[in-house]
Amino acid sequence: MRLADLSEHSGVSLATIKYYLREGLLPPGRRINATQAEYDESHLRRLRLVRAMIQVGRIPVATVREVLAHVDDDSLGLTFRLGAALWALPHPTEPSSDPEDDPSTTAAHTLVADLLARLGWRTTCEVGDLNPAHRALVAALATLDRLGYPLDTDDLLPYARTMEQAAAYDLDRMEILPTPREQAEYAVAGAVLFEPVLLNLRRLAQAEESGRRYGL
């Protein structure tokens, strides 16, 4: 399809598409003459993902470019390809000006290490401290401790188990897609777009469980 068709099919304005092309967020089309290029389904898919990251995730252009470089890196095995793409995304964490070597942070490091050992998450134990989710989790637990709401391994274990189930569903749905590149794109879209779904499902589930236990 031509640029105008790409705009119509995606609902993204021509100006925005040209901006994405200039910024290298969308690969160039296949040139068919001096002034025109041909675009395909992969451009539509990529446009969808870029829009999700920029318009919904409010992710800076430079970060989007970095995430996409990993998504497109055919030299990586799937675990590292997904990992690199997801690790480049911003992580849910609180704003903090606290030092990273206070007693709460030290306790949180020990807590996460103990939790991972109890869970038997071997992959995460091996390369876990490279994962920004690991650091963000430590920071979040340190904040809880600092504010007077300390957690222990037994508090966290059942939540980690439910997230383990959710992660299995994530990958089951991802595996339906035919190529590693599409799978990596899907994982990124899921990380950006699915978190509000999950958190609001949690709030609804709390209301439901509360109604069951304590009546209306």
Next chain:
Amino acid sequence: MRLADLSEHSGVSLATIKYYLREGLLPPGRRINATQAEYDESHLRRLRLVRAMIQVGRIPVATVREVLAHVDDDSLGLTFRLGAALWALPHPTEPSSDPEDDPSTTAAHTLVADLLARLGWRTTCEVGDLNPAHRALVAALATLDRLGYPLDTDDLLPYARTMEQAAAYDLDRMEILPTPREQAEYAVAGAVLFEPVLLNLRRLAQAEESGRRYGL
């Protein structure tokens, strides 16, 4: 304890405590003479919660005041007390300038209604559309649809089931506390502080599951 002790025990500056008192976020102490008042454990607990909402949750003072009014409302049954306090909190959702009557929103409304019926969440079905989490969930699913990532009930069911489990753990831990007021305080703190823990556990679980399935 005196004001100075309250500051020392909580780690919150005198100026900040006085500001919270002026704004009605912290109830006044018991007057013991013209210039001094006595504070107790309930003030320490409240200070902890206010700090969590303002410093970590970045929640506006007026919203904090509203949440606390529900937390302190002894006339409410526990379900409505928790509900009112949590519903007053900001909900995780994306910034959106989209109309609320487009086809994606209509489809998302149907999807959520169908999901709740399939789950058999009767409380949520009855009063669910009053719950801002219901609206925020509809908005999040409409965004996914609009961006070309539509979900159906079968996609969402397993995630809702895992959140149902997580909600049961939430309430189990809350019930350890002795009074409905402390339970409501705990629920609010959990909503503000625990979401980053859950989301980062999910990211770690994804990395773990990916390593298991696809190797390193």
